[in-house]
Amino acid sequence: MASAASTSISSPSFARTHIKSGDNVLLRLPSGDYRNLKVHDKPGRITLGKFGSFQQKELIGHPFGLSYEIISEGKIRVREQETMTELEDTSATNELINDGNFVQPLTYEEIETLKKTPGVHSSEIIKMQITQNANYELKSEYSKEKYKKRKEAKFLQGFSILEPNMFNICEYLFSKDPQRIRGIRADSLGQMMSFANIHPGARVLVVDDTGGLLVAAVLERLGGEGRLLTITDSESPPTYHVVEQLNLNTTEADGTMTYLNWAEIEEEWAPVETYEPEEYRTHSQKARSEKRHARAEDLRKRRDEFWAGEWNALVVASEYEPFSIIERVEPYLAGSGSIVVHSPYLQTLTDVHQKLRAKPQFLGPAVTEAWLRQYQVLPGRTHPMMNMSGSGGYLLSAMKVYV
Amino acid sequence: MFSQAREIAAGDVVIVWFTRESLKAITITPGEELNGRFGAYRHTDLIGKPFGSKIGSRNGKGFIYVLRPTPELWTLALPHRTQILYVADIAFVVSWLGIRPGSVVIESGTGSGSFSHSVARTIGKSGKLHSFEFHDTRCQTAQEEFAQHGMSEYVTVSHRNVCKAGFDLEDVVDAVFLDLPAPWEAIPAAKLALKKTQSTRICCFSPCAEQVLRTVSALNDSGFTSITMYETLLRTIDVGSYPPLKSVGTVAEKLKDADVKREARRVKQIEESAMRAKEKGRKKAAEMGGQEMDIFGESEHPHGQKRKAGEDREANGQSNTPQEDDSEAGPHTKKPKPDGPSPLTLEMVGHLPKSADCKLTTTSTGF
Known part of the structure; x- marks a missing residue:
């Protein structure tokens, strides 16, 4: 049985390391949700709702497993994966932190306008929210990190592509x-x-x-x-x-x-x-x-x-x-x-x-x-x-x- | 890897199943004999039998199953040279690392070869496993074992301390698995060995949380991303070995029975007591010359009767038995003690028609 078909299989599709035209790809969005779609080597935009849109053929030939940010005009760029940083332990607590509308003076409408302004990168919007947040400096370093992550999950223009393995x-x-x-x-x-x-x-x-x-x-x-x-x-x-x-x-x-x-x-x-x-x-x-x-x-x-x-x-x-x-x-x-x-x-x-x-x-x-x-x-x-x-x-x- | 033929042949590795807990790997060698607890088996007798056969011992007292080796069976039967990985961890690591036919994999250390067999099975002849072991004898034993199992074609074992000397591989492997006391020392070398043009994966197996944290920083320093940790277990469900539990309905019935019996016993005691009193009276009368006594009158005075019953029992050396035949103590004495297991009560209920039931209750005192 095994010996009858012992010719080795090394065809590229079993290697499945790089994206080719017609492949099914699994995208993970900054929010943690998944998107399952087919990409082709021809013009056509893939829209990810608030996380932006990009030209599908940009992905062809890339290895699976990378993260991208959407820059502009449907173009994408491989996002440098962040490495973890040791956070400084401070004595900050939430003792004096109160919630309410006054915390974030930037309104929803203002953010929406910013998002539509050409040349304004999503990371800048996140930075603006941080600097205007009344409580940000009161937070512990851990809490600041979590706040940043939460904003990224909401505003980052980008996605990751999963390796197509069974796991x-x-x-x-x-x-x-x-x-x-x-x-x-x-x-x-x-x-x-x-x-x-x-x-x-x-x-x-x-x-x-x-x-x-x-x-x-x-x-x-x-x-x-x-x-x-x-x-x-x-x-x-x-x-x-x-x-x-x-x-x-x-x-x-x-x-x-x-x-x-x-x-x-x-x-x-x-x-x-x-x-x-x-x-x-x-x-x-x-x-x-x-x-x-x-x-x-x-x-x-x-x-x-x-x-x-x-x-x-x-x-x-x-x-x-x-x-x-x-x-x-x-x-x-x-x-x-x-x-x-x-x-x-x-x-x-x-x-x-x-x-x-x-x-x-x-x-x-x-x-x-x-x-x-x-x-x-x-x-x-x-x-x-x-x-x-x-x-x-x-x-x-x-x-x-x-x- | 291992024989894929239907029948067992000389030189084959066979897993012998004595019981679920007792498995043994043997290499079929004509002339040799396998000894089990219930008899012996000639290797020659196994040749030509299909894998999966049940074989009786020569004295006819025992039997074994001869099974085709799989990495899972091998893990249960293998000679332990080190602490080994078991199926839950192995299955998880292999699938998380995305290992599949054709994959090129690094493993260190080789240890007893438990993980190596699973990887070899999955990558097949089109793949390649580079295994590294720093213990010389273990390395040699593994080499011999892998050759015997038909894996040498695509599994190599090198004697090397990878923490100091690295893997001597660059840009060639899809996945790395480190099961070392200090995996963080081998991570820069692992990074070098992993393919550079595609995403690759590494897994470090450590029993201690402190090791994990050191490994995490080393991985981070080498530029690995999406670092996470998993803990996995395989829970074996014990099917059918729990005791069958009785309904409380049976307890209620038993208690009701006991209540009836207790009353019957009381009546009986009263009767017996009356009989004894009568006898006594008769004797007394005989002594006193035929004087009559009002025995029935006395049985109508339970307090006097009670004292006598108690005395009787004391005379028999059973003063420590519960006084539940005390008819005057009221309902609170009807404790849920259906079995009231004193020899006295047994003897007495022996006169009742439902004696079989009573014996049953006296033996089950585990309430």
């Missing part, structure tokens, strides 16, 4: 709408890939009701070698939107990927035979018939491939009952193959765990939960982040053995 993509999707990816947090996704032993050359079965998060993660780890078969609940070929974020070319994705639905994997089931006339009256009739034959042939090949078995892993994040999935797929898993199921609900997995324990062909079933805490680490200001998700979901893992 970033998953964080973006999780922050946007965790339910759409069934609550899979980036660290849980990483654990799934480890538990399932996904590596170049592996043959992997995936049941994905997350819009393609699992499919994308597995594709990334296969790197163009091996096989990925998804089992779907639909009559038509599946579409996995998340995969687009990886900017793979079609042959890379399609060459590794195939699919079947839950009826098609059943060995006893045969698709209804289509009626074929003895003779074709027209040319197009014949062409249609040939197309039907080709489709039937393609399906037969895909089914044979699935039934040939020896799949190395089953990875599941599905809206359906996991044991019903495992039960149907288990006969086609290779000995020592991995089973990994994610669920946002512990109860679902403990039920499956009990069922697996009763069957000798499943070795070492375990239910685990990923726990993660992120910290801000600034000199003198190290603390856990304020807003963190409580859970990235639960994982059930087991191995298939021959008994």
